[in-house]
Amino acid sequence: MVKIDVTDAVRSLGAGESRAFAAGSEEIALCRGDSGVFAVADLCTHAHARLTDGFVLGDLIECPLHQAQYRLDTGERVEGPECPALRTFPLIEQDGRWFVET
């Protein structure tokens, strides 16, 4: 298991913004949706485009390549080409700091 400190990003991400992080072998997109900050896999499950190059729309993230849309909370695909759900990662608050665990 890898645990990374994302406190600065959690504090600075504006509405609809995302930022890429590496955590061991995982590439993670930290995104601020309408309901808060979420951590999901940064690579689209359709053809591996980088989702942080796409768009956060409400509580969804849209792939820039073929416009698959995934829920930020569950990773479920709700629009676009047929493909598996995105992996999601817990965002954990500890003593005023925020961490993602993979």
Ligand code: FES
């Ligand atoms: S690569 Fe993301 S929808 Fe095709």
